[in-house]
Amino acid sequence: MALTLSGLLVTGMLAAQPAAAADPAGYQNVRINEVTSSGNDTVELYNTGSTAVSISGWKMSDDSFSAQSFSPSSGTIPAGGFVTFNSPKGLGDSDKLVIYTSGGTVVDRVEWAADKAKPAMARCGGDGTGAWVTAASSSTFGAANASGCPSSIPAASRIRINEVTSDGSDTVELYNGGTSAVSVGTWKYVDNDTSHSAVSVSSSSPSASSIPAGGYVTFNSTIGLGDNDSVFLLDSSGNTIDSVTWTTGAAKPSDERCANGTGWFQTAATATLGSANSCSGSTGGGTPTGQLLGGGGSLTSGCTPEAPSGTGSTPTGTTAWPGGLDVTIADNVCAFTTSTGPEGRDVSGLAFDPSNPSVLWAAKNKNWLYKLVKSNGKWIPDATWSATGKQIRFTGGSGEPDSEGLTVGSNGHIYVTSERDNTNNTVPKDTILEFDPASTATTLTPVHQWDMTSQFPQLNTGSKDDANLGFEGVGYVPDSWLTANGWVDPLTGAAYNPANYPLHGSGLFFAGLEYDGSLHVYGLNSDGTFTTFGTIATGKASVMDVTYDAGTQRLVATCDNTCGETHTFMKINASGAIVPDVTYTNPAVMPTDNLEGFAIAPTSTCVSGFREAVWSDDGIYGFGSASTSYGHALYSGTFPC
Numbered sequence: 029m030a031l032t033l034s035g036l037l038v039t040g041m042l043a044a045q046p047a048a049a050a051d052p053a054g055y056q057n058v059r060i061n062e063v064t065s066s067g068n069d070t071v072e073l074y075n076t077g078s079t080a081v082s083i084s085g086w087k088m089s090d091d092s093f094s095a096q097s098f099s100p101s102s103g104t105i106p107a108g109g110f111v112t113f114n115s116p117k118g119l120g121d122s123d124k125l126v127i128y129t130s131g132g133t134v135v136d137r138v139e140w141a142a143d144k145a146k147p148a149m150a151r152c153g154g155d156g157t158g159a160w161v162t163a164a165s166s167s168t169f170g171a172a173n174a175s176g177c178p179s180s181i182p183a184a185s186r187i188r189i190n191e192v193t194s195d196g197s198d199t200v201e202l203y204n205g206g207t208s209a210v211s212v213g214t215w216k217y218v219d220n221d222t223s224h225s226a227v228s229v230s231s232s233s234p235s236a237s238s239i240p241a242g243g244y245v246t247f248n249s250t251i252g253l254g255d256n257d258s259v260f261l262l263d264s265s266g267n268t269i270d271s272v273t274w275t276t277g278a279a280k281p282s283d284e285r286c287a288n289g290t291g292w293f294q295t296a297a298t299a300t301l302g303s304a305n306s307c308s309g310s311t312g313g314g315t316p317t318g319q320l321l322g323g324g325g326s327l328t329s330g331c332t333p334e335a336p337s338g339t340g341s342t343p344t345g346t347t348a349w350p351g352g353l354d355v356t357i358a359d360n361v362c363a364f365t366t367s368t369g370p371e372g373r374d375v376s377g378l379a380f381d382p383s384n385p386s387v388l389w390a391a392k393n394k395n396w397l398y399k400l401v402k403s404n405g406k407w408i409p410d411a412t413w414s415a416t417g418k419q420i421r422f423t424g425g426s427g428e429p430d431s432e433g434l435t436v437g438s439n440g441h442i443y444v445t446s447e448r449d450n451t452n453n454t455v456p457k458d459t460i461l462e463f464d465p466a467s468t469a470t471t472l473t474p475v476h477q478w479d480m481t482s483q484f485p486q487l488n489t490g491s492k493d494d495a496n497l498g499f500e501g502v503g504y505v506p507d508s509w510l511t512a513n514g515w516v517d518p519l520t521g522a523a524y525n526p527a528n529y530p531l532h533g534s535g536l537f538f539a540g541l542e543y544d545g546s547l548h549v550y551g552l553n554s555d556g557t558f559t560t561f562g563t564i565a566t567g568k569a570s571v572m573d574v575t576y577d578a579g580t581q582r583l584v585a586t587c588d589n590t591c592g593e594t595h596t597f598m599k600i601n602a603s604g605a606i607v608p609d610v611t612y613t614n615p616a617v618m619p620t621d622n623l624e625g626f627a628i629a630p631t632s633t634c635v636s637g638f639r640e641a642v643w644s645d646d647g648i649y650g651f652g653s654a655s656t657s658y659g660h661a662l663y664s665g666t667f668p669c
Contacts, residue, residue: 054081055129056256056273058105059156060136062176063125064148064167069115071098071125072169075105076156078356083111085130089222091139093117095128101170108352108666109636112169119145122266126222134220134258136273141265152177152185154353159185160268171637184210187239188289189261189270193299194279198253201246201301202229202261203289204239212245213237214264220273224251226262246301253279287616307651327659331362331372334647336621340569342592342613349615351641351667357650357657358407358642358664366417368428368450369394375644375661377433377501377573378625383440385630388642389465390662391444395420395428397472399465407642407662418470420444420463423477427451429461432624433501433573438534441465441475443552445539447487447498456487458498460537460552478550478558480539487543500624501540503574505583509600510536513581516604518562523604529559536561540571540585547574547585547606566596567608572624579631579639579669582609586626588646593623614643615665619657622646628667638666 057077064070071088075081084103087095100113119125121142127135138160140149148167151158155172164178183206190203200217204210213236216226229236232247239245253259258273272293274283282299286307300306327333362372374393381387388407390398396417400407409415420429429446430453437443442463449457458481461474480499487494507526517524526534532551539548545568549561566585573586582597583606592613599609614623625644633639643663650657 054079055133055135056275057081058083058127058135059151060125060127060138061110061155062148062150062163062167062169062173063119063138063140063145064169065119065121065123065140065145066147069119070148070167070169071113071115071127073100073105073111073127074151074156075107075109076354078107078354080104080106080109086135087128087130088115089126089128090115090117090119091124095126095132106636108354108638110170121146124266133256134222136258136271137220137260138268138271139260139262139266141267144265144267148176150176152181157353159188159270161185183208184263185269186210187212187261187269188285189259189272190244190289191282191284191296191299191301191305192253192259192272192274192279193282193301194253194255194257194274195281198249199246199282199299199301200249200253200259201244202236202239203285204241204243205289207241209238209240209243211238215269216262217249218260218262219249219251219253220258220260221251226260227251244302255279290616326361328362328365328372330370331365331648331659333649333653333659334371334373334622335649335652336589336619336647338622339589339620340591342594343568343611346592346594346611346613349612349665351615351638352665353615353617355615355617355643355663355665356405357660357662358405359660359662360406360408361659362648363408364390364392364396364398364417364648364661366392366394366396366419368419369396372659373648373661374646375648376431376624376646377435377444378627378642378644379435379442379575380627380629381436381440382578382630383436385633388627389434389436389442390625390644391431391434392417393430393432393646394450395431397431397434397442397444397463405664407664413465414470418472420461420472421474422446422449422457422459422461423474425471425473427457429459430457430496432499433503433540435502435504435537435575437462437504438506443502443504443537445499445502447500447542448492448495454490454492454495456481456484456495456498458484458487458539460499460502460539460550462552476552476554476556478552478556480548480550480558480560483548483560484541484543497543498541499539500542501571501573501575501586503538503540503576503583504535505538505576506535508534509576509578509581513600514604515600515606519559529553531555531557532559538564538574538576538583540566540574542570542572545570545585545587545591547571547583564598564606566598567611568594568596572622573626575627577628579628584626584628586624588623589620593618593620595626618643618663619645619649619651621649623663631669634669637669639669641665641667 061074186206531553
């Protein structure tokens with residue numbers, strides 16, 4: 029996966045992006061993703077990159093015939109897209125498939141033993157990068173492979189190429205991500221030179237015969253590895269286990285998987301052969317995607333990113349991110365510097381405008397609100413609203429709200445949570461403030477303000493740290509979802525009836541408390557009063573953002589690195605209670621930072637089954653100093669429709 033600045037790639041499928049010109053040089057992002065030798069002899073190619081790739085004039089061969097032209101379903105593979113074709117010469121039970129560019133450069137290859145491609149052989153655990161296994165059910169040509177994958181990947185398929193160098197030592201590191209040792213003594217490897225024969229791992233130096241569970245094996249390639257090269261790992265039957273392709277310089281000092289054993293490849297700052305990858309990469313150029321590519325500007329004066337704090341482990345029972353594995357940096361460097369926050373950090377809550385999904389609202393902790401629009405793949409301030417954001421105040425124009433979360437109500441107004449007044453930051457002030465975005469004022473004051481501070485005496489200790497553990501996120505939830513799913517009103521013990529609360533509008537507001545990860549439900553009344561509907565447990569230690577997603581019909585509670593960068597999707601169960609349904613991690617390529625904001629675009633924006641997801645980095649730290657993500661607040665990826 030790649031991560032880039034100013035919309036440079038954290039390679040990926042950006043569902044809401046305009047189509048880009050086909051990139052004939054982007055062949056290194058194209059991977060064989062599925063193949064069958066069941067009679068129709070179909071091949072699927074997948075583009076792991078962020079730019080469409082032209083495959084005009086490309087050819088294929090197997091283990092017996094020379095390169096032949098083929099007729100693909102499309103002459104261009106879109107970013108994150110698929111192309112299929114039938115082999116012009118047929119594929120056998122035990123065969124090999126090699127894909128070439130029109131100039132004869134090897135793009136990708138895969139080998140299989142008897143019947144391994146029946147009904148199909150597919151990459152499982154990630155389109156374009158997963159382990160090759162025989163599909164458990166029917167083929168999934170032209171679509172993601174997940175539904176055709178077996179429930180568990182065989183032990184041998186958990187061996188991954190984990191690091192590779194092309195700096196003269198030409199070393200390959202293998203990692204065993206399984207729970208038992210795997211014999212590799214008869215396994216072989218080969219580069220992308222089709223004139224080279226595969227060489228056994230055991231005949232290389234040092235000789236290797238087995239990889240312990242969670243362990244490593246390294247060996248030096250006897251066939252040499254150069255720039256713009258590949259390594260293909262084959263088991264004793266000739267089945268392709270794993271592969272990696274890289275560009276000029278990307279494997280110097282090394283190309284490594286980040287996260288170790290599972291993630292995408294990036295150029296390493298230093299080689300870590302025989303041990304866990306440091307993932308201290310800089311610019312890169314390898315595929316199967318996952319590079320930190322290019323540069324994106326330098327820090328402006330006074331812009332000082334803040335390293336993440338409070339990192340905790342990912343809870344058990346979480347599920348891998350269901351959308352695209354790639355993520356793109358989606359803002360300009362140091363884009364959110366203000367008079368009250370010249371260091372540029374502290375971007376927190378995010379929310380798409382449901383009436384205009386081309387607008388993304390963002391809250392900066394130091395009392396600023398931004399209306400963002402897309403420009404050249406980046407979210408930038410809407411100059412017609414304010415090119416520098418608008419400062420917000422408490423009622424009467426006083427104070428500096430520590431604005432953390434925001435949501436859009438049914439009236440189109442922006443509702444912002446504040447956990448304290450930054451001019452008196454040792455005292456909690458847990459409030460929800462309503463702002464009219466149609467106001468032409470440069471500084472906004474609330475239409476209404478609701479103060480719930482007295483409900484949280486545990487935060488009023490005289491400590492600024494405790495005062496900073498209040499309302500971190502808020503989500504507006506329509507009454508229609510609550511009634512359609514039979515939510516039981518905790519105040520009456522009966523099915524929720526909105527008519528019982530005539531001043532609350534057409535929905536309730538769910539505020540997330542950072543202190544303990546609970547959700548607090550309110551009806552915000554037009555007379556400035558509010559109704560408290562009690563507390564909901566999310567199962568998380570903290571909540572940093574809250575959003576209602578109509579596409580999944582779920583309420584989403586997001587936690588940053590405190591909870592392992594996870595999103596808990598909550599449903600209404602058969603008893604009428606709101607409970608956790610499934611928890612997803614972030615895409616593996618993303619940094620482990622204080623990613624406090626999260627928003628999913630409406631399904632009206634869907635392209636090829638995906639829509640945009642956006643994260644905000646409260647500390648704009650990225651992967652640290654000198655990385656391409658340093659100084660950026662927004663990341664853009666995809667989520668299923």
